[in-house]
Amino acid sequence: EKLNRLYGSLSDELSESLDVDVRYVPVSNYAAAVSAFRSGSLDLVWFGGLTGVQARLQTPGARVLAQRDIDAKFTSVFIANGASGLRPITSADQLVQLKGRRLAFGSESSTSGRLMPQYFLGENGVTMGDLAGGGHGFSGSHDATIAVVQSGAYEVGALNEQVWRSNVDEGRVDPSKVAVIWRTPPYV
Secondary structure (H helix, E strand, O other), X not given: XXXXXXXXXXXXXXXXXXXXXXXXXXXXXXXXXXXXXXHOOOOOXXXXXXXXXXXXXXXXXXXXXXXXXXXXXXXXXXXXEHHHOOOOOOOHHHHHHHOOOOXXXXXOOOHHHHHHHHHHHHHXXXXXXXXXXXXXXXXXXXXXXXXXXXXXXXXXXXXXXHHHHHHHHOXXXXXXXXXXXXXXXXXX
């Protein structure tokens, strides 16, 4: 609903400024956005890092038109349920503390909710097979990652730091149940 309002307004602004019909079309997930762009159903898409690369590889002639300033130094956060006993991690080599834990990523195709957090885990000696149950889970979205960690269904989750901050600022996070334990280094 929020995206429909926001991007509906953006579509109206672009239509007026460019003197062409611009319509916001919501998609169900990252893969659907890449597929719709590849098939020509969508002409302009706001992709994340991973999906932007996928779209350009699959769509001849596709190119990047713009990037937000904040995307040059993006970060993800790892959050933990308070009952997990996990405490703030002060250096990346301490990520090994997550071995044997139940960990949730957001969407499989999310740069900030899976790809980069998984990269940093691997760079610091944690494979997906090291996690509880022999692997990780997917919550489906950044907001859902907060919910599954806050509920205790997962001990740890990784998500986009902007989404985390927004949820904290809007009172949707119970700080007595979940907190940030590590912030990734910045990435593009």
